[in-house]
Amino acid sequence: DAGVIQSPRHEVTEMGQEVTLRCKPISGHNSLFWYRQTMMRGLELLIYFNNNVPIDDSGMPEDRFSAKMPNASFSTLKIQPSEPRDSAVYFCASRAGLVNEKLFFGSGTQLSVL
Amino acid sequence: AQSVTQPDIHITVSEGASLELRCNYSYGATPYLFWYVQSPGQGLQLLLKYFSGDTLVQGIKGFEAEFKRSQSSFNLRKPSVHWSDAAEYFCAVGFTGGGNKLTFGTGTQLKVEL
Numbered sequence: 001d002a003g004v005i006q007s008p009r010h011e012v013t014e015m016g017q018e019v020t021l022r023c024k025p026i027s028g029h030n031s032l033f034w035y036r037q038t039m040m041r042g043l044e045l046l047i048y049f050n051n052n053v054p055i056d057d058s059g060m061p062e063d064r065f066s067a068k069m070p071n072a073s074f075s076t077l078k079i080q081p082s083e084p085r086d087s088a089v090y091f092c093a094s095r096a097g098l099v100n101e102k103l104f105f106g107s108g109t110q111l112s113v114l
Numbered sequence: 115a116q117s118v119t120q121p122d123i124h125i126t127v128s129e130g131a132s133l134e135l136r137c138n139y140s141y142g143a144t145p146y147l148f149w150y151v152q153s154p155g156q157g158l159q160l161l162l163k164y165f166s167g168d169t170l171v172q173g174i175k176g177f178e179a180e181f182k183r184s185q186s187s188f189n190l191r192k193p194s195v196h197w198s199d200a201a202e203y204f205c206a207v208g209f210t211g212g213g214n215k216l217t218f219g220t221g222t223q224l225k226v227e228l
Binding site: 004033035042043045048056091093098099100102103105106107108 | 146148150155156157158159160163165204208209210215216217218219220221
């Protein structure tokens with residue numbers, strides 16, 4: 001298996017632009033997580049899905065952020081409009097089973113908003 | 115709410131020396147506990163986990179961790195550090211009934227001096 005695949009690897013955009021980050025989880029995994037990592041706040045859970053259904057989006061910072069999982073093999077995280085404070089590394093992770101199972105992380109998307 | 119504390123932001127050890135990274139959690143129930151490692155530019159990789167049984171767990175790369183309920187701790191140890199262990203280490207906690215999500219600590223950056 002290729003693991004969790006995220007794209008793009010790097011994204012540089014200007015303030016006000018729409019940004020879409022993409023994630024392909026490992027086949028057969030039923031839970032998908034979006035995390036944001038910054039120096040100041042560490043690794044924050046933004047949202048997670050179970051069987052394609054959003055379960056907890058309490059970590060989504062504001063209405064500018066939205067996430068979808070239209071099927072078991074694809075998820076997007078969208079920021080519209082983007083702001084410089086959104087600059088961070090965004091990770092997608094997937095898992096088979098419940099909380100005691102291993103999380104598999106993608107390599108992340110480095111987002112820079114100028 | 116569940117929380118994880120990693121009190122050491124940075125640790126420097128000499129190659130061949132022993133290592134202990136601290137992790138404390140807060141919650142009333144029995145936790146699921148994890149240690150993940152992140153190399154530069156990469157996603158997180160699971161080192162080891164605990165959810166029941168023997169409180170001393172062995173992981174990959176020669177790491178081990180001990181769950182101490184009385185101290186709400188899950189410290190990571192390695193008897194002899196190698197230069198390739200330089201990375202950032204994250205402790206994470208989850209609970210049944212905690213919504214299937216993991217809460218990560220802020221990480222400890224390990225530097226290894228040759």
